[in-house]
Each structure stands twice: as C-alpha cells, then as structure tokens.
Amino acid sequence: MSFSVLIRIFFNSLLLGSIVALATLGIVLIFRTSKATNFAQGSIGTMNAYIAAYFTMTKGYNWFLAVFIAMITAFLTGIVIDKLFIRPAKKANIVGKQILTFGIIMILSGIMNSERGILRELFPSVPIRPDSLFEITNQISIFGANVEINTIFVFSVTFVLLAIVFWFIQKTKWGLATRVTASNEETARMMGVPTKTVTMFSWAFAAMLGALAGIFLSSRVAMDPLLLIGVQVSAFFAGVFGGFATFYGPVIAAYLIGFLINLSSYYAITELKTDALYAEVFVYFMILVVLYFKPYGLFGKKPIRKV
Amino acid sequence: MEKSKFLTKTKTVLTKVLHVLSKIKSMPQVHFILVGVFLLYVGRNIANGPTPPSLNFMAEVLIFTVAALGLNLLLGYSGLVSLSTAAFIGVTTNGINILIKTFEFSFISAALTMLIISALFGLIIGVLSLQMEGIYLAIATLFVGYIIIQLFTAAAIFNNGNSVRIGAVNFFGEKVYNTLLIADRIVLYNIVVVCLIIAFIITYNIVSSPSGRALMAISRSLHAAEAMGIRVKKYRLMAFVIATMFASFAGILHSIYFQTTGTADKWGLNASLIILAIVVIGGMKSILGMFLGSFIIIGIPAFYLREIEWFKGMDYLLTGVLLVLVVIFYPYGSAHIVYDIKKLYYKLKIKIKQRLVKKND
Numbered sequence: 001m002s003f004s005v006l007i008r009i010f011f012n013s014l015l016l017g018s019i020v021a022l023a024t025l026g027i028v029l030i031f032r033t034s035k036a037t038n039f040a041q042g043s044i045g046t047m048n049a050y051i052a053a054y055f056t057m058t059k060g061y062n063w064f065l066a067v068f069i070a071m072i073t074a075f076l077t078g079i080v081i082d083k084l085f086i087r088p089a090k091k092a093n094i095v096g097k098q099i100l101t102f103g104i105i106m107i108l109s110g111i112m113n114s115e116r117g118i119l120r121e122l123f124p125s126v127p128i129r130p131d132s133l134f135e136i137t138n139q140i141s142i143f144g145a146n147v148e149i150n151t152i153f154v155f156s157v158t159f160v161l162l163a164i165v166f167w168f169i170q171k172t173k174w175g176l177a178t179r180v181t182a183s184n185e186e187t188a189r190m191m192g193v194p195t196k197t198v199t200m201f202s203w204a205f206a207a208m209l210g211a212l213a214g215i216f217l218s219s220r221v222a223m224d225p226l227l228l229i230g231v232q233v234s235a236f237f238a239g240v241f242g243g244f245a246t247f248y249g250p251v252i253a254a255y256l257i258g259f260l261i262n263l264s265s266y267y268a269i270t271e272l273k274t275d276a277l278y279a280e281v282f283v284y285f286m287i288l289v290v291l292y293f294k295p296y297g298l299f300g301k302k303p304i305r306k307v
Numbered sequence: 308m309e310k311s312k313f314l315t316k317t318k319t320v321l322t323k324v325l326h327v328l329s330k331i332k333s334m335p336q337v338h339f340i341l342v343g344v345f346l347l348y349v350g351r352n353i354a355n356g357p358t359p360p361s362l363n364f365m366a367e368v369l370i371f372t373v374a375a376l377g378l379n380l381l382l383g384y385s386g387l388v389s390l391s392t393a394a395f396i397g398v399t400t401n402g403i404n405i406l407i408k409t410f411e412f413s414f415i416s417a418a419l420t421m422l423i424i425s426a427l428f429g430l431i432i433g434v435l436s437l438q439m440e441g442i443y444l445a446i447a448t449l450f451v452g453y454i455i456i457q458l459f460t461a462a463a464i465f466n467n468g469n470s471v472r473i474g475a476v477n478f479f480g481e482k483v484y485n486t487l488l489i490a491d492r493i494v495l496y497n498i499v500v501v502c503l504i505i506a507f508i509i510t511y512n513i514v515s516s517p518s519g520r521a522l523m524a525i526s527r528s529l530h531a532a533e534a535m536g537i538r539v540k541k542y543r544l545m546a547f548v549i550a551t552m553f554a555s556f557a558g559i560l561h562s563i564y565f566q567t568t569g570t571a572d573k574w575g576l577n578a579s580l581i582i583l584a585i586v587v588i589g590g591m592k593s594i595l596g597m598f599l600g601s602f603i604i605i606g607i608p609a610f611y612l613r614e615i616e617w618f619k620g621m622d623y624l625l626t627g628v629l630l631v632l633v634v635i636f637y638p639y640g641s642a643h644i645v646y647d648i649k650k651l652y653y654k655l656k657i658k659i660k661q662r663l664v665k666k667n668d
Contacts, residue, residue, distance in 0.1 A: 039576075094442075237450060275461045296439075
C-alpha cells in the first residue's frame, strides 16, 4: 500500500466521517436533552435534503440559497416534532419514546412516498441526484493522490460547524443551559433553566444537522426516501463507540469508524479479493469486542446512579 | 323425604360444578385457547372469502406476535431492550433452508437444530448484556443484528440476501404441505395458530414461575433484586436465551407458513423496531396484548386502511399516526384500554344509579 493510496483513503473517509459525525451529533444532542433514542434522525434529514434538491433542481436556485431554505424547514420540522409528538408523550418511558420516533419515521416516509399535489413534485418517486456545489471532476492533487474539492469543502464546513457547536455548548449561557438539561433535567428546571425551550431547540438543531448530512450525501449517491438509513445506523454505532456521555466522543468515533471501514474495505478488495461487506462486518465485530471491555464507549464514563 | 335429599345432593353437585367452571373460566390458559379458537374461525372465514392473500397477512400478524412474546419477556419482565429480534427470525429461516437443502435434514430436526443454535446466539448477546445497559445495550444488539444482516447480504451460501423458497414442508410421513395450494394453506395456518397458543401458554408458565418472578424483580430495581439474593447475571442470560428462542420459533413458523427465507432487508432494523413497537403498543407484561399490538400495527393497515379509497398509499403514514397516538395516550400499552372501558362502565353505572335514586325521591 503506497502513501498516496493511504492519503486517498484518508480523504475519502473524511467525507463519510463528516456526514456520520453530523448525524451523530444530532442524535447525541437529542438523547442527552430529551432522553429519547432518535431513530427518525435519518428520515428528518432526508426529507429536508429533498427540499434542498427541489429548489436547486426544479426551481434552479443558487446552491447556498436552497441549502438556507432547507435549513429553515429543518428547523421548523424539529420544532413541530417536539411540540406535536415529544412533549405530549411526557408519561412515556425511554422505550416508548423510541417507538414514538419510529412512528415519526413512518409518518415522514408516508409523506415522502405520497403522490398528492405538491408532495409529488417535492418528493419524486424516481431516485434523483442533485448537483453538489463542486463537480466530482473538480479535483486537486495532494501528495500524489487525487482529492475532490467537494470532500475538502464538506470536511471544512463540518469542522467549522462542529467547532461553533462546541464553542456554543462550552462557552455561552444557552450552552450551559443545554449541558445542565443534559445532566439532570429535573434539577435544571427547578433552578430556573427553561428546559422545554432547550429541548425544543435541540430538536430543531439536530434536524438541521441531519438535513446537512443528507444534503452532503445526496451529491454522492442517488436520492430516495431511504437515503440516510445506512448513515443513521453508523451514527448510532459511532455514538456508542464514542460514548454518549460526551459531545466530542461520538464525533471522533464517527471519523475513526469511517477510516477503519474504508481502510479494511480497501484491504479486503485488493489483497484478499473478497466482498467489501466482510470488511465492514469485521470492523463492527471488533468494535463490539472493544465495547465488551469498555461498555460506556471510548470516551464515556460510567453514569453514577442512586439506588 | 327422599326427594328433598335428592334435591340437596344435586344442589351441592351443581354448586361444585359451577365453582369448577368459574375456576376454569378465570384460568388464563382457557383465555388463550379461546383466542386460538377465535383465530381458527377467523382464518377459515378469510380463506373462504374473496381475497385469500389476506390469510397471509393474518399469518404474519401471528408470527410477529410470537416474536413479540419473546421480546416482551425481555423488555416487560426484565427491562432489557433488544434491537436484533428480527435478525434471529432471519437466522432461523436461512438456517432451516441450508440444513434442509445442503445437509438433507428433515424439517422437524432442522427446526430443532435452529432452536438450539439461536439459543447460543442469545447467550452471546446475554454475555454482552452483563456489561452494558440502557441505550448502549440496545445499540450493541443492533450491532449484532446488523452484522448478521450484512453477512446474509455478502455470503453466497445465504443467496446474497435474496429470498428463496424452502419448499413444501413435510412434518411426518409422506404428506407434504405446500403453501401455494389454498387447501394446504389453511392447514398451515391452523398449525401456526396452535403453535401460537402453545407460545402463549409457555410464556404464561415462564412468567408465573419463580424465574419469571425473579425477572420481574430485576426489572423493577436491579439493586434491590441483587440485595434480595437474586442472581442477576444468571437471569439476564436466561432472559436473552428465551427471547432469542422465541424469535427462532417465529422463524420456524415463518418457514412453515410462507416457506421462504425472506430477504435480508426484511429482517433488518425496521422489522426489529416493528416488533419493539408491538410490545410497547400491546402493553408490556401483557400476554394477549401482544396479539392486540401486532394486529394494530400489521393487521389494521393490511386489512382495513388499504381497502378505503381515500387512504390509498397512505397506510404507512396512518400506522405511524396510530403508533404516536397510542404512545401519547396509552404509554403503558393498548391493553390498558380494557381497564379504561371498565372504568367508564362503572362510572356510567354509578351515574345511572344516582339518577334512579333521585327519581325515586
């Protein structure tokens, strides 16, 4: 394996890793603030990615404008979901909330598969492929490896975004409210933190992160209602591998898993001449073994609980 | 003199018989058998009706009920989540296919072998569960399910995740049952119903046994149960093994009725979530509730929503709405609707009585 191949694999996994990291951060945010395992993260993201695709492909808008509109709709989607579904289900336990998000998946994919009125134009039944900001042929050479500009763009956007998020969570008043809500909602509410608003905005923000992941992925693979299902599963794995206890752990784990899978897939295809799926299975199996010895993730700590 | 003696004797006998009858009436096993008889009746009616494929939907409802019974033991009685239930159904159907076609097992021996193999799989997840809990355990089981599904898709021996026919099922002797023939299909359906009743009774017996009580204690409070001297690790392993065996049983029923392995995608995360939804919707710790939940999630869209013209192509959406509504209004499961109806009945009764008393005054 030459150095340039390694560089190429590294940059390829940066793209997938960024997409998974965005989805993971949304899942962790929601899990920490509303104690719900959000299976609907992928569906919410896909729906809003469709909206961005509609404005770029059918209406011919500028890419940035279309993404901006999609961000606004994602924000609204998150707020609507929190207001309409999550908040009324106060009595439901943690598994009940999982099922609630599963119900949301069903509703959203019902909307996406619908053939009525405007929905038909917004969510076409044939797979579509919206243009990305940079063409795939737009490449530069780094250490002898051809790297797409799109990859660098996605990674830098993700990096800046994550940096802003972490700064927001660590340094601002609202971030403090988020952290307090995440650690103990009841006490936070007693101390005067508006936990309801925090939860609502974390749903909205998670939806925006998911939508961005969907938009980045849609320039790579053809778009259908199941676009983000694979990413979402990887995002869950990254969340557990990095540990739900911190916000940065899952993000690092997302990049790590992406790199490991790409590396082992390359090895499996070129050296062992087998299916790349076996490489994925092997990596996941190894992660499972690691999790057996570190059950709360690489960066996680054991939660302290009263008896 | 003789006559009065005879009368008292018959009276005592009658009261004894009535007592025994009321005892039988309150036995849960009898309820299960009554539900089974009802299902047999429904199956016969559907099979003779205008659209025979709906018998397939009914069979699917029953098969998912069996899988949900296992998950209910895990979730309701011991508080552990598994997101790989459907994957084990797939393991069993594919395993039976391979055992019959490659190793030339008979159907019964293949089914029993797969039950044992699934128990081993359950043991693996159980060992994982000794370390993890909560969402970490849920995602770890998702890992296991995902690995299994990816293996199905990658390996040629599992037909690369495509669905293949296992072929007509031969239980004993020469008689072969083929699901493609309508006359045989009703027989297969009846077999599934009988197996479901057996699964109900087994679940009830497990729950009311000392082990079931221990599981319940663990689900309420792990530390309190430990302090009471319950060996938590042993019972966690047991719960996972039993749940996986139930999933495997569902797989056996799937290969009895549908006689296909099912695609790998069919047994993915979506199906596992459906089974989880059945448990939550049906009501944890309720046995007959599993059938109710399964019917709400799989049966109602298949039987009713598809028939109405206005709802065409929206059945998935409506199921989602139904799910959300049940979780919001009945967070402890739709089996609690029965209690609410009873409460309403008593309230009305009291109100009517009060009215009558007022009128008399």
